[in-house]
Structures are given as structure tokens and as C-alpha cells.
Amino acid sequence: MACNSCASAKPDANNNPTWRRALWIALAVNAAMFVAEMAAGVAGGSKALQADALDFLGDAANYAISLGVAGMALAWRARAALLKGATLAILGIYVLAASLWAVWQGRTPDAELMGVVGVAALVANAGVALMLYRFRSGDANMRSVWICSRNDAIGNVAVVLAAAGVFGTGTAWPDLIVAAIMALLGISGGVQIIRQARRELAGERDACDDPLAGVA
Template sequence: MACTSCAPGKPDANNNPAWRSALWIALAVNAVMFVAEMAAGVAGGSKALQADALDFLGDAANYAISLGVAGMALAWRARAALLKGVTLAALGIYVLAATAWAIGNGRTPEAEVMGVVGLAALVANAGVAVMLYRYRTGDANMRSVWICSRNDAIGNVAVVLAAAGVFGTGTAWPDLIVAGIMAALGISGGVQIIRQARSELSGERRIHTLENEVA
């Protein structure tokens, strides 16, 4: 029997052309910035830049997944969000391990390279975060996109501060500390996404169970 108390024809935000356009723009920005920042991080010896570059790569993949499941049923969007949450947490763990290794084996990064690239990344991520801000309260899939963008913008500010710290102290410690903080942010964001996605999947299972019992 049709629901007579529900608003008919309620539009699905995941099918919104503005949402899809925002994702395509975010995907392109993150893909370009991954290549640029990883190259600069390796050349300049900065773990913070490399950590931020991995965030760009993870986000580009996440945006591609979001585009693939946009318009699908909530269960599929929640599964995609779950995958993104696991990926984000895994990248955070990797960065944390790489940072720990660099404590005894790394070199002092080039502060000038960190500062210039960090500022460019901040401008890119701030633009993406502002563009996606309106979708921050959507389902797990939409929220995961916003969390990734927010974390990246915060990380970029931290990279710029780390560059100033490296320049002022002449040591790698500011770079390593910021890389560790960014890793923790990635792990925390991944856990948030996983929790919401699992909650949405549980809700869908309960609905299907009730429908089967009624049938």
C-alpha cells in the first residue's frame, strides 16, 4: 500500500546534478594535487607533504566511488562509505608507520618547498571544502566526502605551520609531528565514516526484515 503521509516525489540528493558536478570538480582537484604534492614531498624530504599527498589520492578515489554509487539505493551508498572509511583509516595507519620510521632514518625537509606547496594545497582544499559544505549533513556517503575535504584543509594549515617550524628550528621534528597529527586525523575520520555507514546498513537490514515479516 502506498504511503499517504509521505511527501510524494521527494528528490534524492545523490541524484542532484549540482552534487555530481561538485564531485567531478573535487575529483579533478585532488588528482592534480596528489601528483604535485607527492613529487614535492619526495623532492623536499617532507613526510607531512607526502602524508597530505596520500590524502589527496585517497580523496580522489573516494570521490570516484561516490560518483559511481550516486543515485543507488542507500545500502549501496553505505557500503561505498564503509569502503572509504576503511581506506581512510588504512592510509592514516600507513602514514603513522612511515612517520615513526622517519624519526630515526629521515632527513631535514626543505622548509621553502613545504611552505609554497602547503599554501597551494590549502587554497585547493579550502575551495573544495567550501563547495561541499552544504552536503555535510547528508547520508554516510555524502558525509564521508565532507569529512575528507575538511580533514585535508586542516592538514594543509598544519603543513604550513610545520614549514615555519622547520625553518625556525632547522630540524625535522615539526614536519614529523604534523605528519603524525594528520595520520591521527585520517584514522579518526575513517572511524567516524565506518560507524555511520554500519548504522545505515543496520537500519536497512531492519527495514527489510520488517517488510519480509509483513509480506
């Protein structure tokens, strides 16, 4: 007999209405903040704001995918987590490359605009992170949502500090350094998600190969 789900009899937290509602709220917040922060980053010449905006975009896609696979078998959720982890790592690599390229551009960003938008983003992300905190110990799909929210909240603190640094030094270096750190944080988070998703997929394959798996 083919193994269709190979799942345990435990209730699936991904079917929890509270989880779904939290994802919808997080999706709306992140989509709105992506538009606002990217516009501010381009207008103010801040790579840190643009990096943070890309995080908002990645998280919005993250939440949309999580909503799409919520309630599916663990294997499908793990595959979705693999996609999200790879996307997060790729965005981090892009931001890191853009920050290195900006070293030669020489434009000093608008520190005041960075500070105001950074604080607004921090409030938005801190609220989302607190809302999702209870789900941080779930499967790779749920954990990926928590990791992205946590990374964004940390990134927002860094953006505010970068704004203070730009204001104090009159140079772009604090902005570029923070953008690079955020990029590395994104790459690290993506790798964590990919590793856990691969472990879950391997566990599912083992369970399907063993007809006695899960039998008391």
C-alpha cells in the same frame, strides 16, 4: 515480496546534478594535487607533504567511488562509504608508521618548498571544502566526502605551520609531528565514516525485515 530498495519516497540528494558536478570538480583538483604534492614531498624530504599527498589520493578515489554509487540504493552507498572509511583509516595508519620510521632517518626537509606547496594545497582544499559544505549533513556517502575535504583543509594549515617550524628550528621534528597528527586525523575520520555507514546498513536491514516500515 522481496524488499528491493526499502528506501523512502524522499528525493535522493545523490541524484542532484549540483552534487555530481561538485564531485567531478573535487576529483580533478585532488588528482592533480596528489601528483604535485607527492613529487614535492619526495623531492623536499617532507613526510607531512607526502602524508597530505596521500590524503589527496584517497580523496580522489573517494570522489570517484561517490560518483559511481550516486543514485544507487542507500545500502550500496553505505557499503561504498564502508570501503572509503576503511581506506582512509588504512592510509592514516601507513602515514603514522612512515612518520615513526622517519624519526631514525634524520633528514631535514626543505622548509621553503614545504611552505609554498602547503599554501597551494590549502587554497585547493579550502575551495573544495567550501564547495561541498552544503552536503555535510547527508548520508554516510555524502558525509564521507565532506569529512575528507575538511580533514585535508585542516591538514594543509598544519603543513604550513610545520614548514614554519622546520624553518625556525632547523630540524625535522615539526614535519614529523604534523605528519603523525594528520595520520591520526585520517584514522579518526575513517572510524566516523565506518560507524555511520554501519548504522545505515543496520537501518536498511531493519526496514527490509519489517514489511510495515515506512507505511503511514
